[in-house]
Amino acid sequence: MKIETELLKGAAPVVVLEVLSRGQMYGYELSKAIEQRSGEVLTLGKGTLYPLLYNLEAKKLVTSQWDFKTANRKRKYYSITSKGKEYLAKQKEQIKNLYTGLDLVFGGAIRLA
Amino acid sequence: MKIETELLKGAAPVVVLEVLSRGQMYGYELSKAIEQRSGEVLTLGKGTLYPLLYNLEAKKLVTSQWDFKTANRKRKYYSITSKGKEYLAKQKEQIKNLYTGLDLVFGGAIRLA
DNA sequence: TACAATAGTATGTAATACAAACTATGCGAT
DNA sequence: ATCGCATAGTTTGTATTACATACTATTGTA
Numbered sequence A, B: 001m002k003i004e005t006e007l008l009k010g011a012a013p014v015v016v017l018e019v020l021s022r023g024q025m026y027g028y029e030l031s032k033a034i035e036q037r038s039g040e041v042l043t044l045g046k047g048t049l050y051p052l053l054y055n056l057e058a059k060k061l062v063t064s065q066w067d068f069k070t071a072n073r074k075r076k077y078y079s080i081t082s083k084g085k086e087y088l089a090k091q092k093e094q095i096k097n098l099y100t101g102l103d104l105v106f107g108g109a110i111r112l113a
Numbered sequence C: 001t002a003c004a005a006t007a008g009t010a011t012g013t014a015a016t017a018c019a020a021a022c023t024a025t026g027c028g029a030t
Numbered sequence D: 001a002t003c004g005c006a007t008a009g010t011t012t013g014t015a016t017t018a019c020a021t022a023c024t025a026t027t028g029t030a
Helices: A011-020 A027-037 A046-058 A082-105 B011-020 B027-037 B046-058 B082-105
Strands: A062-067 A075-080 B062-067 B075-080
Touching: A011 A027, A011 A046, A011 A062, A011 A075, A011 A082, A011 B082, A027 A046, A027 A075, A027 B082, A046 A062, A046 A075, A075 A082, A082 B011, A082 B027, A082 B082, B011 B027, B011 B046, B011 B062, B011 B075, B011 B082, B027 B046, B027 B075, B046 B062, B046 B075, B075 B082
Parallel strands: none
Antiparallel strands: A062 A075, B062 B075
């Protein structure tokens, strides 16, 4: 089940940070993890994910370091920073609030079972 | 409580259509209705709402007609079309799916009480 | 050896939410 | 009476973002 692009907007960085908050990952791994952990509902193309990661790094919400040893292939591992954790907590609240508002407008029609 | 702009993206047209599905409204009225019905959580600035309405009209999801009689002030009333109702139903499902995915990723942390 | 999966980067595009500036009317308080 | 606020709608310019696409490269397997 794929979510229409526009709806995912804004939520994408929060999802990335949430997954990274459980341990460091490299880009490709992250991409697969998001799909799996969301029950195949959320998918981020690499054209979305990598620029998103550069952006999060520029904001110091994540840090990265290359790993050339673990695999023969080069991998860039991303970790969430303490600043990123703070941001994540705030954004989770925001998402909950948004959902609360939508639930009111839609009269419970989008509420999870 | 104001939701950070990016999170609302994509959900805005669905909210507008949902409110219009309960009866026609003019722009300003719609703007206030969205605030009230969402428990002051969702706010759409007029710089967002009006262009959004033009866009929905161009897609034939809503229709509009001027009213110069009811009030001395000119008002443009918007109504949802049958095409709009179909679209609304689909989008509501999408939003529900999105939250299902987010709920899985966040492990229930954004679930409503 | 050909192919699929893995791994990351770069570029260009479309959509959209917003602020701000603009025009204009109606109404209540000073 | 007039000043300011709420109402009512439009237009313009900006920033963000998610995406497709194309590109470089390696690894494992059929």
